[in-house]
Amino acid sequence: MTVRFRKYSWQLAPRDVRDIRQTVFIDEQGVPPELEWDDTDEIADHFLAVLPDNTPVATARMFYTLDDTAHIGRMAVLPRHRGTGLGEKVLRHLMAEAAGQVPNLYLSAQEHAVPFYQRSGFHVCTEPYDDAGIPHYGMRCLAPTLVTPGFNHDSPRHKPMILGEDEQSWLIDADHQVPDLMDSLVGQARQRLWLYDRLLDHDLYDRQRLRDLLSWLARHHRNSEVRLLVHDDGPLVKRRHRLVDLLRRLPSAIDLRLVNTDYPPVEQPFLLVDREGVLVRHRFDRPEGFASFADSGRARLLAEDFQRMWDIARPSLELRELPL
CATH class of the missing domain: 3.40.630.30 (Gcn5-related N-acetyltransferase (GNAT))
Structure with a gap:
């Protein structure tokens, strides 16, 4: 028509x-x-x-x-x-x-x-x-x-960016795509949100929308589990990061640990949402990668890597000493 x-x-x-x-x-x-x-x-x-x-x-x-x-x-x-x-x-x-x-x-x-x-x-x-x-x-x-x-693609997606429904991966080749795909995943989380990166870079993670989405997940889903695993917590402490407020005010719902470098860590950052959502960047310093909203197999493999690093990680003493 x-x-x-x-x-x-x-x-x-x-x-x-x-x-x-x-x-x-x-x-x-x-x-x-x-x-x-x-x-x-x-x-x-x-x-x-x-x-x-x-x-x-x-x-x-x-x-x-x-x-x-x-x-x-x-x-x-x-x-x-x-x-x-x-x-x-x-x-x-x-x-x-x-x-x-x-x-x-x-x-x-x-x-x-x-x-x-x-x-x-x-x-x-x-x-x-x-x-x-x-x-x-x-x-x-x-x-x-x-x-x-x-919408104008020859093969339109079925329920694009809907967790558990969109089975086609989204390729990432530019910086501006990462926060939109990340927030679209985080905004649908109901249980698990595990994030692994070298540091919580301000341009990517110190954003009001992401903070609000994480806060909503932690406050409105009692069984949710938000884990942040990083190599360096310095940017969180040196400049007041929006996520610091959440980490301090919701310690039972949001946890941050530092990678134990005595053991070989994974060499690419990733985000896991519930049992099906993943976002992977191929390098810590570049945006290139992909996001998948219905990939339970890859999510399971990455979850095993994350759990291994999490179990031997250490708490952030600097964050613990920050005043409210």
């Missing part, structure tokens, strides 16, 4: 935008009008999808917040045009619109639509909640600039 997209402010949006939402959300799904029309409409961009003959068929809105997040919502496709791939076209258009402006995308998905959004690289990031009497989940995409180009 060929469609064109038009973008409007709420004040200039044609009646078609309101009519489609009225049909889908109020008439069809029973959303109360007082919940459907809210103040967010005034600050959002509104998108209208039209056919080549200018027939309106779908709409959505998107707005930005100060935490560098684009919020996608009110996606509605008229009933007679569903099942044609139109909804995916609408979502991908909004993702492409936001990808060059912000690093985070967020939306609230009805429970039945979760697989639909996963196919475009969004992962669940909240517990279920009720919205207008309908079960919803919060979902986010932490790597829009990496996911969006893949």
Whole structure:
């Protein structure tokens, strides 16, 4: 289906935008009008999808917040045009619109639509909640600039960057790819997060988004285990690193140890998430490597290497002596 997209402010949006939402959300799904029309409409961009003959068929809105997040919502496709791939076209258009402006995308998905959004690289990031009497989940995409180009590939990925689902590896050949892939893995961790590197470099690890993701994992999943294994803890101590605060305030959930150099360590850094997610860089000083979101075999082998080094590692005395 060929469609064109038009973008409007709420004040200039044609009646078609309101009519489609009225049909889908109020008439069809029973959303109360007082919940459907809210103040967010005034600050959002509104998108209208039209056919080549200018027939309106779908709409959505998107707005930005100060935490560098684009919020996608009110996606509605008229009933007679569903099942044609139109909804995916609408979502991908909004993702492409936001990808060059912000690093985070967020939306609230009805429970039945979760697989639909996963196919475009969004992962669940909240517990279920009720919205207008309908079960919803919060979902986010932490790597829009990496996911969006893949939509036009000859062999599109099945659920890109979804832990346990995306079976194709992501090759890394540039610095900017590493934090997006790393955060996309960390943001889906529920049990194990093991990280091994020479040091916790500030450019890669001293980032607010990574700190928030680690904090969420440690605070909201009681059985989670965050282990950080490094050769040198100097950068953590010399310049106040964001992860120092977590290490000091959540000692029962996050642990850091130093590699015992009396025994041969692994010569490449890696990250393990739960039992399937891995990110490997081929060298400590270069970004080149790969990330896999569903590779249980490699995760198991790397976990054996990590456990061997962890068992003979030593605690960081300098971190222990830092005041809160």
